[in-house]
Amino acid sequence: MDLIFWRHADALDAVDGQEDLLRELTPKGEKQATKIGHWLDRQLPEGVRVISSPATRAEQTARALGRKYKLKSDLLPDASAVELLEAVGWPHSKMSVVVVGHQPVIGHCIAYLLGMPGNELLVRKGAVWWLRSRVRDGVPQTVVVSVQTPELI
Numbered sequence: 001m002d003l004i005f006w007r008h009a010d011a012l013d014a015v016d017g018q019e020d021l022l023r024e025l026t027p028k029g030e031k032q033a034t035k036i037g038h039w040l041d042r043q044l045p046e047g048v049r050v051i052s053s054p055a056t057r058a059e060q061t062a063r064a065l066g067r068k069y070k071l072k073s074d075l076l077p078d079a080s081a082v083e084l085l086e087a088v089g090w091p092h093s094k095m096s097v098v099v100v101g102h103q104p105v106i107g108h109c110i111a112y113l114l115g116m117p118g119n120e121l122l123v124r125k126g127a128v129w130w131l132r133s134r135v136r137d138g139v140p141q142t143v144v145v146s147v148q149t150p151e152l153i
Contacts, residue, residue, distance in 0.1 A: 001133045002132050004040070005101070005130075009126040011026060021054065029057070036064070037064030049095050051071070053102060054075075055076065055077065061126070065098070103122070107120060107122055129146075131143065131144060
């Protein structure tokens, strides 16, 4: 299974009284999402499942991919790594999954899957981490396929 984590692009700061989930992308964030969206679209197989946090900034990022996506509350900013991985069916899903979400849960998932101590990994806004599960000699492994940031495209 391929699991592609895509952190939402740069978003506006909340204004007084604004709900965090309603924050939108900045113009810079829109450019980041478009760059990564085009890159991802060229790399992804047909039939990939795309799921996004229902937060406005995450949905705007997912929309830049130009493919159908579903919103899942399991991907909200306060989600746990276990909830997120269960929501996407890691590592047993038969199809590749793109997850558009937030820090710190994306970083926690990546660190956990790669066996990094402390389960803390910082992921830049708009960045993609592409992971793959495989079994070698009967041992499950997680492999990093690609890491991409908008600045490198």
